[in-house]
Amino acid sequence: MTDDTTRSLAFPTLFALCGVAVLIGLGVWQLERLRWKEGLIATLDARLAASPVALPPPPRWPALAQANDEFRRVNFSADFIAGQEALVYATGSALRSDVKGLGYWVFAPARLAGGGIVLVNRGFVPADRKAPDSRPQSAVDGVVDVTGLMRWPERRGLFTPDDDARGNVWYARDPAAIAAAKGWGAVAPFYIDMEAPQLAGGLPRVAPIRTIRLTNNHLQYALTWFALAAGLAAVYLVWLFGRRRKSP
Incomplete structure (x- = not known):
């Protein structure tokens, strides 16, 4: 393989490597989001299934946080x-x-x-x-x-x-x-x-909330990113094989 051929392959190779790395990174990030979402769903389900506790008094309100206390x-x-x-x-x-x-x-x-x-x-x-x-x-x-x-x-x-x-x-x-x-x-x-309680007259209408349905498509997204990474790598390898066959 000549120096000119090597130089002509440098940019496409770098582009492919960076693209595959980015796509794999996005897939890994979605797997991390999947674990976070599954933990959140489990936490919310546990809170909704728990018996009610006394409302914290006003002096404790500043210490309450959405992540720890919502639902x-x-x-x-x-x-x-x-x-x-x-x-x-x-x-x-x-x-x-x-x-x-x-x-x-x-x-x-x-x-x-x-x-x-x-x-x-x-x-x-x-x-x-x-x-x-x-x-x-x-x-x-x-x-x-x-x-x-x-x-x-x-x-x-x-x-x-x-x-x-x-x-x-x-x-x-x-x-x-x-x-x-x-x-x-x-x-x-x-x-x-x-x-x-549901007060007299039926309005306003209250109802217990026992299930929170959060969208959880992170595994699908992760598989999509990994598939794109594999596809990009395959396209690069096919292209590289074709270039090498044509090289003198």
Whole structure:
């Protein structure tokens, strides 16, 4: 093989080696993501299956973290502040098969016996029951024993609409933003998805969440990257064999 031939092979060889290395790296990364996702699913399933525990008191709230505490089942007694609620726009739910079509999550401030306010997602109401006077049974009086899931604020996306505070409609489940606009004062950095009790009238509609279906296609992605790496290597070898056959 001449020096010119060797030089002509250098760039394609380097390109092929780098391409195969990158594709294999992506495949390995997807396998790491697979292990992470399987661990996350197992953790969430365990939290949903566990018996509820007492809601941590306000002094412990700053130490709570989404990674460690989201979807943990808790119970507590609270007094819902009369006549106060905020509506969060919903187009269905990935976690609840009973929630279909347009409607709203009803968020209400609940005052804990030991102090502190936590926002509670009391459940879903259809769009035609948005007005509180269309569901008078939803009013709550007195102390209620609540069971629910700890949830963290929903991240706003690039296309999330601006909240309509005057119309009492929000487009992200963000307890701090809702409380600030409504003048409810400082609230917990999380909110509670209420699963019990179902209060009189059936609206807002609560339901326990027992399964979280997370998309887990990482093995498929890993196999795709590895197949592409093998394909690139095969194409390079066929090309190299052809060049060598043609070389004098």
